[in-house]
Amino acid sequence: MPRKVLEELQDLSRRALVSPVTFSLLFAFALAASIVAVTGGNPLAAGEEMFTGAVTGSGLRNTLGRAIPIVGMALAVSVAFRSGIINLGGEGQMVIGGLAGTIVAIYVPGPGFLIVPLAMFTGAVVGALWALLPAYGQTRLQLPILITSLLLNYVARAITGFLVRFPLADVSVTLATTRQVPETTRMPKMPLFGGVSLSLILVILMVVGLWLVYSRTVMGYETQMAGFNMRSARYGGIDVEQRTVQVMMVAGAIGGLIGTHLIIGEALRFIDGELVLSGFAWTGLLVSLLAVNRPIPIFVTGLFFSGLQIGGLAMQRNAGVSWRLSQVLQAVVIVAVACRLVIRRRDRRPSQPVDAETAGVGEV
Amino acid sequence: MTFELELRGITKRYPGVLANDAVDLAVHPAEIHAIVGENGAGKTTLMSLLYGLFPPDEGEIFIRGEPVRFDSALDAIAAGLGMVHQSFKLFPTLNVADNVVFRQEPTRRGLIDRAAGAARVKDLAERYGLAVDPEAAVEDLPVGVLQRVEILKALYRDAQVLILDEPTAVLTPQERDQLFEVIRRLREAGRTILFITHKLGEVMAISDRVTVLRRGRAVAHLTTSETDPAEITMHMTGRAVDLDRRAPEHQSDQVVLEVGNLTVLGGHGRPVVEEADFEVRSGEIVGIAGVAGNGQSELIEALCGLRETDAGTVTLSGRDITHADVTERRRAGLAYIPEDRYGVGTTRQASVAANLMMGHHRRPGIQNKGWLDRGAVAALARRLVEVFGIKVASVSGPVETLSGGNLQKVVVSREMEHQTPLLIAEQPTRGLDIGAIEFVHGQLIEYRDRGGAVLLVSAELSEILALSTRILVMFEGHIVACLDPRKVAEPEIGLYMTGSHLENQVA
Structure with missing residues (x-):
């Protein structure tokens, strides 16, 4: 048995070495280092600050904290992508679910241990209902989810903007915002690394849960097969339309949960436009793509991206290198992975008759 | 020299x-x-x-x-x-x-x-x-x-x-x-x-x-x-094979599939299948011959629920399934070996086991309250691999590495395993080698002998002749002939397939 484990570890490390991700990371860091060097900075010092900033002291707490929305939104994207549904409405689902959850946390009276779960639940339900719109648009009216889900982001933003400006406005401040979430109904923090939100547990549960769904359940099997090959799934008797609706609801629910967490666990006020500016939905999309939509790699990649962002702030503070460099890093990693994947696919493609024929016609 | x-x-x-x-x-x-x-x-x-x-x-x-x-x-x-x-x-x-x-x-x-x-x-x-x-x-x-x-x-x-x-x-x-x-x-x-x-x-x-x-x-x-x-x-x-086995008589009165005046419209509202009218009884193989593109694919898709029916009725074991979806049709007792084994019959990114369980994955025993029994899935896959002689390194390996013949065996074994009253086999041996063809033919005959009804579409006339109890010929969306394979020769079927019999009538 230990021998088998050893062999598997060897195999894993071998695959990690040739993996496009490894290559992309090395490439991205080399590029970032040379940018720092060329602009007169010290790449080693910057790198050190970035690393220590991300994993030591309050940095670790912040990295874990920021990983919650990044991983969460990546999971929301991944469930849709894995079923072949291009849901770009994560942002809208997060915003509208987040406001719904916030309203519960602010206005519904009751003890925290009841109201906090109720707020999260409400956020999830409203996010899911919001996601139903593009889902039914596709299954009933043949409107592509890709377009409708994206456009509904603006609608969601406009609706929440109106609500926090008028009916829900906190008139005591000059911002367009709700009242503050009362102390009793905030998401509790765990006594871990100086206070990480309890939502981290929720995210970990979702990672494990989705992994179980995909590897062990009929629903996971059907959605995945539909994502691979919709014609084949339909032929095999899978109700692709019904699955589309379910998957969109799950994606919307996760979005709503994360939106609610971001207010009752972090910002404490729903300020118009703030959730959108955070860009978590889009960072999550990149993380999901990078992790090929699989839950456990998403968790690792999400932590990494979170660390990059938090570390980048520390680097700016302590080494005088702009935190935007971490955004550059993030972008280069993605481009490099994409390139590497395309190149690998080309290598594998059998190149027999097509090449021969075109070459053959060419020269004679 | x-x-x-x-x-x-x-x-x-x-x-x-x-x-x-x-x-x-x-x-x-x-x-x-x-x-x-x-x-x-x-x-x-x-x-x-x-x-x-x-x-x-x-x-x-x-x-x-x-x-x-x-x-x-x-x-x-x-x-x-x-x-x-x-x-x-x-x-x-x-x-x-x-x-x-x-x-x-x-x-x-x-x-x-x-x-x-x-x-x-x-x-x-x-x-x-x-x-x-x-x-x-x-x-x-x-x-x-x-x-x-x-x-x-x-x-x-x-x-x-x-x-x-x-x-x-x-x-x-x-x-x-x-x-x-x-x-x-x-x-x-x-x-x-x-x-x-x-x-x-x-x-x-x-x-x-x-x-x-x-x-x-x-x-x-x-x-x-x-x-x-x-x-x-x-x-x-490396061994002797016998391809040419004629169908023995297995007449039965039990109608499994009844197609009544079925019409399917293609692009521009032009009928691609027009008033198709036939039945398939248990214990017989009905062959549909025709040059590709004369409405066979559309007919089969309409029967399987992958295409809208515009007029007419389809009855399976006494149940009207004219407007049922694929899931309902499969439940009503239909299995289908599709023409396109790469795009429809299998999912190339998924494993051999995942492909073999498609359609079986909701069966009690394979799943329990929505949870897949992975042991049962593996057992099903291994059994089909063994019984049908599918050459794979491992059932958890990707299906895309299989050769055409082995891929077809995946599809055939899976659909046979449903043991439905009706099996629709569309070009079941296209591109296969002799050994694999012999195998698939043997399976179709066994299916028939167990009392199954088989609807076979093939561009290969010899296949139709060797297996069918009755032969229907399609030309430009119409069923232009219903022939007895024991009383008809290949050239005559060829005439119907190319519509030449129509010219003769006009002349």
Whole structure:
């Protein structure tokens, strides 16, 4: 048995070495280092600050904290992508679910241990209902989810903007915002690394849960097969339309949960436009793509991206290198992975008759 | 006597596979030489090596006694080889002449002389009896003519040796006969033809000599006039097989599938299936013959719920399923082996097991309250792999690495396993080798003998004749004939398939 484990570890490390991700990371860091060097900075010092900033002291707490929305939104994207549904409405689902959850946390009276779960639940339900719109648009009216889900982001933003400006406005401040979430109904923090939100547990549960769904359940099997090959799934008797609706609801629910967490666990006020500016939905999309939509790699990649962002702030503070460099890093990693994947696919493609024929016609 | 072409000890290794193992091949000038073998026997690899697509690991190639080394297909073409691939490589929007002269256009004062090109192509076509209009746009031409264009391309480049890779796979019987006529004329004109196939009837009809490949080795060099199909089959498979078994009588009154005046509209509201009216009883195989594209696919899709029905009724075991979806139809007792095993029948990214469980995954035992029993899934997969002899390294491996025959076995075994009253089999043996064809046929017959009703669609007339209890012929969306296979000959079915019986009626 230990021998088998050893062999598997060897195999894993071998695959990690040739993996496009490894290559992309090395490439991205080399590029970032040379940018720092060329602009007169010290790449080693910057790198050190970035690393220590991300994993030591309050940095670790912040990295874990920021990983919650990044991983969460990546999971929301991944469930849709894995079923072949291009849901770009994560942002809208997060915003509208987040406001719904916030309203519960602010206005519904009751003890925290009841109201906090109720707020999260409400956020999830409203996010899911919001996601139903593009889902039914596709299954009933043949409107592509890709377009409708994206456009509904603006609608969601406009609706929440109106609500926090008028009916829900906190008139005591000059911002367009709700009242503050009362102390009793905030998401509790765990006594871990100086206070990480309890939502981290929720995210970990979702990672494990989705992994179980995909590897062990009929629903996971059907959605995945539909994502691979919709014609084949339909032929095999899978109700692709019904699955589309379910998957969109799950994606919307996760979005709503994360939106609610971001207010009752972090910002404490729903300020118009703030959730959108955070860009978590889009960072999550990149993380999901990078992790090929699989839950456990998403968790690792999400932590990494979170660390990059938090570390980048520390680097700016302590080494005088702009935190935007971490955004550059993030972008280069993605481009490099994409390139590497395309190149690998080309290598594998059998190149027999097509090449021969075109070459053959060419020269004679 | 010098050989036109000679291969000596050609060996090609792939990781884990010996694709060609010391293959010898000698071809006389002006000879039609058939290369036969089951799929995976190494035919395509051998031809690719000959055509310079990649170098052999060992061995030598001689052309007219001279040793040659091809670094690319260009070298092979320069040495007088021409290849007609299975899939054609033509520009659909250009006309025939432009396609043929492409990159070798005759010029006048530096400009392309299209008239001269067309004249040369016309001349070439007439000389070899290739009925082609040089001015016709390629996109308007039927498959049989496209193949002639490909042959013209090779002749235009003055190929002395023509390699035809499974040339009859896409042809109707009539087109096939015309092709054979052309091939014979080419031989008379002194050209040498390498004819790759796995159809024995063609080998006997057209070739002078035969080389049989099995598992990468040339196991027999035969002269056609001194051999027979049984001997060739023995060499191909290493054992004797019996393909031609007629259906015994199994009449039953129990109607399983009843199709009443079914009409399916295609694009532009034109009917692609019009008033199809037939039934399939338990214990019989009903064959639907027809040239591809005469409404068979649309009929089957409508029966399986993958396409809208515009008029008429479909009844399965007494239940009206005219407007039911796929899931309901499958539950009502229908299994379906689709024509397109790559795009529809299987999911290439998924594992062998995931593909084998498709449609079974909601069965109690396989799942319990939505949780898959992974042990049961693996057991199901392993059982099907074993019973149907699917060659896989592991059931958790990806299905995309399987050969065509094994992939088809995945589909066939899975659909058979449903044990439904009705099985629809669409082109179930297309592209399979003899061993696999024999296997699939055996399974269909067993299904019938267990009291199942089988609806079989095939472009392969011999298959229809060998298996069917009754034969329906489709032409332009209509079922134009219902025939008894014991009282009908292949040419007669061919007439119905091409609509010629209609012309006779008019005349």
